Amino acid sequence: MACYLCGAPLARGQGVRRNVNSGSSVAGLFSTPPSLLLIVVSLLARGKMPSIRSYFALRTLCPSCAQRLDAQRSSRRKAMLFVTGFAVAVAIGLVVAAPR
Ligand SMILES: [Zn+2]
Numbered sequence: 001m002a003c004y005l006c007g008a009p010l011a012r013g014q015g016v017r018r019n020v021n022s023g024s025s026v027a028g029l030f031s032t033p034p035s036l037l038l039i040v041v042s043l044l045a046r047g048k049m050p051s052i053r054s055y056f057a058l059r060t061l062c063p064s065c066a067q068r069l070d071a072q073r074s075s076r077r078k079a080m081l082f083v084t085g086f087a088v089a090v091a092i093g094l095v096v097a098a099p100r
Contacts (some may be wrong), residue, residue, distance in 0.1 A: 004059035005069075015060035016071055022057040026050050 001010045003021060026038045028051075042050040061069065 001060060002003050002063055003062035005061055005065040008062045008065075009021070010060065010062055014062070016063055016066035017058055018061050019056045020059040020069070022055050022059070024052060024054040026052050 001012065001015060003010055003015070026035070026042060027030065029038060029042075039050055039052070
């Protein structure tokens with residue numbers, strides 16, 4: 001048994017199960033990570049936004065990788081909350097400032 005991310009050998013019972021992004025596909029083409037080029041190409045070819053799908057799978061990680069993943073996710077969540085809050089504030093500002 002080895003860590004999915006860093007490959008460190010894990011003793012039995014030492015691994016931590018985590019849902020890990022195992023890849024993504026853009027417009028049916030598998031790509032890891034979803035490349036901007038692929039999105040632009042299929043956007044030009046079809047004239048619409050391609051469907052982007054992420055695949056998650058349960059993998060065994062070592063405790064330090066699991067910790068890193070958790071930290072990464074919580075900081076991403078905070079960034080999303082900040083962006084959403086900012087967008088809402090701007091929207092409210094626009095409504096309030098709109099001439100009647
Ligand atoms: Zn690891």
